[in-house]
Amino acid sequence: MSSNLIHMILSEKTIYPHVSVDCVVLGFDGMHFKVLLLKRTGMEGETRFSDLKLPGRLIYSNEDLDEAAQSVVVELIHSTTIFLHQFRSFGSPGRTSNPRDLHWLENAVKLKIGRIITVGYLALIRIDDKLRFKSDTLQATWVPVREVGKLAFDHNVIIQEAMHEVSRYVTMDPSVVFNLLPKRFTASQMRTLFEELFDQAMDVRNFHKKMSRMNYLVATDEFEHGVAHRAARFYRFDKKIYLKSHGGFNLNSSL
Amino acid sequence: MSSNLIHMILSEKTIYPHVSVDCVVLGFDGMHFKVLLLKRTGMEGETRFSDLKLPGRLIYSNEDLDEAAQSVVVELIHSTTIFLHQFRSFGSPGRTSNPRDLHWLENAVKLKIGRIITVGYLALIRIDDKLRFKSDTLQATWVPVREVGKLAFDHNVIIQEAMHEVSRYVTMDPSVVFNLLPKRFTASQMRTLFEELFDQAMDVRNFHKKMSRMNYLVATDEFEHGVAHRAARFYRFDKKIYLKSHGGFNLNSSL
DNA sequence: ACAAAAGTGTTCCGCATACACCCATGC
């Protein structure tokens, strides 16, 4: 091993940044987008603090980035296949400048940390009855995206970028939204999702027309129960029909 | 400094990957997309080899990714402001598996290298009379994207991803193409660019109509000279008009 | 005159937009 290398490390002017993955796990509860965050506690001087962070970790020495991201999500959630895509990396040296973050991190990984470059991943999750967290001890919570407070590191920025990325995905391929909607969903759930995502109201009639143009969107014979107004019809996404008309090219394939 | 850290480094099972930026510098010569590549020579066993690679380098210890990418491009090209955007990171452990690449790299940076995670940047350049490379010794060459041979590392993959990214940018905001076209350009140059980018022929009349709908695209009184057919009119992109009608939101801002 | 590329108009269709009222249900 080059003495040059050891010298650089010992001088703590290392050019070896750490690399992590952070996963923005997004869900939609029928009303709002929610992001999955983990509780973090640590010491800041004499006082103990507690705040929230994105799920993520340093990558292992011989691990692919996609694998690392996948494992981060899989360790949190029981799931089949997940929409999971890298969307961008964050490498500002200032992103670990908060002493609170740095101390917490060095305590967590038992390593001296200079800087961390993180690769952002976007996961889209169906929040439904089947969804279970793998462990309560992980302290995972869904937080409405609009109500997220100050997070660790630059995780607020990462979430904002992830939301932009979702809208780009949906613009290119609207069927991406079916990763977020329940198996059976009403027209207004779907419309609300679009309204939240693009932050603009949509005309109800025009939205119904848009839906009826999607031949892969099939109306079921099921309706809501027990609501204090006319019951809404449930729709479902038919993947087979979709794949026939969009042969091969779609963004829904998981990693 | 933690002895843990030193131990990991000495054992060469370090979890400290190197991080680099690689820049896919794309131009359009009026006929084809071209990518800027650098000559690389090295030894493979007893024999000397020579091939091509993307411009890029390891990041410095306290350097932002965007800055690193910017400096890579600026060191190659005299330029004003450049369209330069991060598009994705490449972190497969296998990407440095070719012994030729590994040996070349370790010789170049005088460091023992385990793996490298690289952040891909896309730069769009106007190939015109003003374009000059800063130094001949850098051995930079424009290679038509369709004719690029086997490159170092996974640079072929990176270029393919970059091309996809360009078409996504242009789809979202067609004015991105004016980063590639000369200051004065003909309708057929612009059309050829779209045809190359989306790999499909476009109807000439419909394309002219599309152009005339872009109010920020102004017809000049200049025409081609000395061509063996009717001379084509030159057009130019009027950025002021563009910014008025697309207030603030555009992808053309440089970093 | 001929070769080679530039430039021009019309029709058709799908999709976005704008807009107002009746329907089913629980309380």
Add this chain to the structure above:
DNA sequence: GCATGGGTGTATGCGGAACACTTTTGT
């Protein structure tokens, strides 16, 4: 019966797609 949200049709305009001939210039 009333409050609440679900669901429906029409008219207008823009932009994409298809399609053939005339114009200009150099040789």
